Amino acid sequence: MIKVVKTIELTSGMVTAAPIYSGNGQLVVGSDVMLTPQLINHLKFYGVEEASIQDHHSGEVHADTGKSNLISYQDRIRSTVEFKHFKKEFLKSIRFLRSHIDDIANLKDKQEEEALLSEILSLFHEMDGESHMLEMLHCIRGIDTSTYAHCLNVAILCRLMGRWLHYSKEDVDALTLSGLFHDIGKSRIPKSVLMKPEKLTAEEYSVMKKHSLYGYEMLKPLSLDARIKRVALMHHERSDGSGYPLGLQTEDIDPFSIIVSIADVYDAMTTDRVYREAICPFEVIATFEKEGFSKYNTQYTTIFLSHIVDTYMNYHVRLSDGSLGQIVLKNKKDLARPTLYLSSKEYLDLSAHPELYIKEII
Template sequence: MRTHVMELQDGDRLKTDVFNNAGLHVLPKGTSIHKEEIALLIRHSIDYVDIELREDGTVLSQLDRSDFQKLLKDNFDSTVKGYQSIFLEALTTGKFNQSMVDDKLKPMLEIIDQKKDVVSLLITFGEEDVNLYNHALQVGLLSYYIASWLGYSRDECYEISKAGCLHDIGKSKIRQELRNHTGPLNEAQLDEMRRHTRYGYEIIRDSMPDEVPALVALQHHEREDGTGFPQGLKAEEIHPYSKIVAVANMYVEMTAPDRLKGRPGLLAVLREVYELGFGELNEKVVQALVRHLLPHFVGKHARLSNGETAMIVWNNPSDYFRPLVKVNEQFLDLSVERQLTLEEIFM
């Protein structure tokens, strides 16, 4: 099966020997592909390789990037509309039908589970106008990825993702004018907005037998150092699922566009979240996000601080934010070229 190097999946196996344009033998037939092999292929400017047919025979993995993005966006839009219905039901009745959550979320997770390019996912979603509904879904989907990186089972990942999608359901009880407020909040407005965590707990408890998603709604603004709300809990008092959703929520929230400053870059936000992992956010969860998100930057294009466009070739395990990049035909190790930094990631 002829496959572009950017579409290779962990564990794919080469069907034939691979040679570069100069005839140098790069990888032998039968090699199991992982991120190291992908980086090697990129360094040798190899675009396509032949791999053995995958056991699952997935069709999604053979879609080109534009087709996959369209499929992703169509399903994302449908899932957002489904969440909007759930939100409106909570607004009018104080509870929602749990089966509606499952019916809308599971098809979306099946798609992203087969195509694990989380950076393309975040870039695609980042092009959308942010509102309460797609924010909640983005948090749910990113929570799914983080949970899988932490080693949770498939069923646990789904439950964490569902809790992430429902984390802001309590905002249905917040006045619409306050929900839509774009400027800084005064103390009274801030106090009212913070009540959404308790409202969310109540709505979910009235809608589902499982208390854990309700705890996530209650605790997703708690912080490891006790500075969060509504209860000022400390690390050992916060549910593990809440810690995951808190990191996903922070990341998605920080990537939202600012009216004056525009949309911040994924990499800049990732750096900020990384720093928060040394006090406010759970370090283990933040490390999982950073360590597993950065390898997905390999093969993506980036803007350097000098204005040049580069392709990320290899991640530096000792300095996460200073990878090996390729500018035209020149390779630059940013851990050595300290005057240069990555400014933005794009497709």
């Protein structure tokens, strides 16, 4: 049961039933968060007048055990009807891509292109907002780590990015297909290189890098939006000229290619690979903030990472020193270092503690 409570009547121990936003749209407190005196004061500071509250809460982190008293937030999502539907559609889309890869490489007409786009759109069916879709993507990681799954993940992230940038429907569709096709050239890379469970040799890496040229060659004769073709060629280019295959810099890189490159790197780093385990999203965000702004467009990167962090509001995390906490406030100037409510019943602003970082989302 959910009830709406005025902010002045909120008390410690109440649990939010929905995300709470400020008047200008900033996320203040996530859903399923136990309120504390500090959080209630925070809501008042942002002028929030009322909040949707649960009658009972779950998932509180206890200081005496260091463990949640119920299943994790991710496990609760995985048990929902929405996630089961998403998983079914996700796996169906991967099977579609896997079985039609030759057709994708030889598109004959607009109908085939629209069929592929329809597969992506089916994943958004009944999804309650963009943050919910990102939660679905986070919880489905590990189910399939193939190139097909990666391309599908990137396509979904690109579609969300297009919305965040307020692109037209036509541009959002083109950006979605750009993400879907960006690695199509890997179909011409030998499996011995593509699936090698360890670091590639210099010679093997040279072979792998050819996939961007192969992809462009495969898409060039087809009646697709030219930006989709350029993404296949340019998605490994970097703003500082350190990318490949052409060594282009910011002004010469197609904007769609910049967006796809951000989604591509984020998904690749946060997903298990044949040669390493997935990296915690907050470690990836920290890497982007430390190194990425010189390699990627700052505006696009900031928008992308900010929305990613919004998704993890109210998640429980484990820090590098082993302590547990819950993310309660985003730090706009240091996205990898939000404020946490620790199992010791204390608040911790990670931006003031450079020796600590989020090691794991639990």
